[in-house]
Amino acid sequence: MDKKEIVIVTGMSGAGKTSAMACFENLAYRCIDNYPVDLLEEFGELVKSDAKYHKIALAVSLGDSIKAIRLLSNMDWISLTVVFLDCDDEIIVKRYRETRRSHPLLISNKAASLVEGISFERKLAEPISNLANFTMDTSKLKFVKFQELIEGYFSKGIIAPFRISFESFGFKYGVPKDADLLLDVRFLPNPFYLEELREKTGNDKEVYDYVMEKEETSLFVKKTTEYLDYLIKEYEKEGKMHLIIGIGCTGGQHRSVTLTNYFASVYAKQYQVHCLHRDAHH
Incomplete structure (x- = not known):
């Protein structure tokens, strides 16, 4: 029997679980938000016996995610992937103020303020993020790039055993919080000082060639x-x-866009690779 594919989407409240579920709907997943974790054993049995449940995305709160991960991981007919969404605290505050929504921990009376709710979740986040197969920092992501990341990871339908994301960024806008490894290429000759290249990026052949041809x-x-x-x-x-x-x-x-494109093209020959330019034309 082919394994059923289930994705748990969890992370900081306000980091984008709703947006992620919209992406999974576009990928033809059955999407379920806030399913009672105590009913997951019965849900797993239903998935096992019903052919129409073969790709499912579950949005799960941080408080429920450990139990959900443990329960579903022990079902040998399920292939489980955990997506963890993170976001800077100040961006979460801004999002809640803009949308005028209430934080879940305020609604459940587990926190007395938005800041307290975020702080409480932050303590829960670290062990869960360590269990994740795919982590995204959504602090600076527009929805289009957010969608590209989700679709790039899941659209092939089979989760590769190892994936690499190469992400270009500008230090003056802050480093990517979810990066495992940072490479600083500010020492390379800068095309910014050439007027004909200043408004272009490493996605343009002229800039790419200029950077790559340097000793x-x-x-x-x-x-x-x-x-x-x-x-x-x-x-x-x-x-x-x-x-x-x-x-x-x-x-x-x-420079960062050029080198990101270069390394992405090299390692795409061996691995599943995603290429993201966070700040190009910021």
């Missing part, structure tokens, strides 16, 4: 490729499912 870039690529080849194999041995590599320059337009 400093060639040496960096050689040494970094050796390092990544070693590191990725070690992560695989340890059973890590998803490696996020952030590549940063000053503004996230030229």
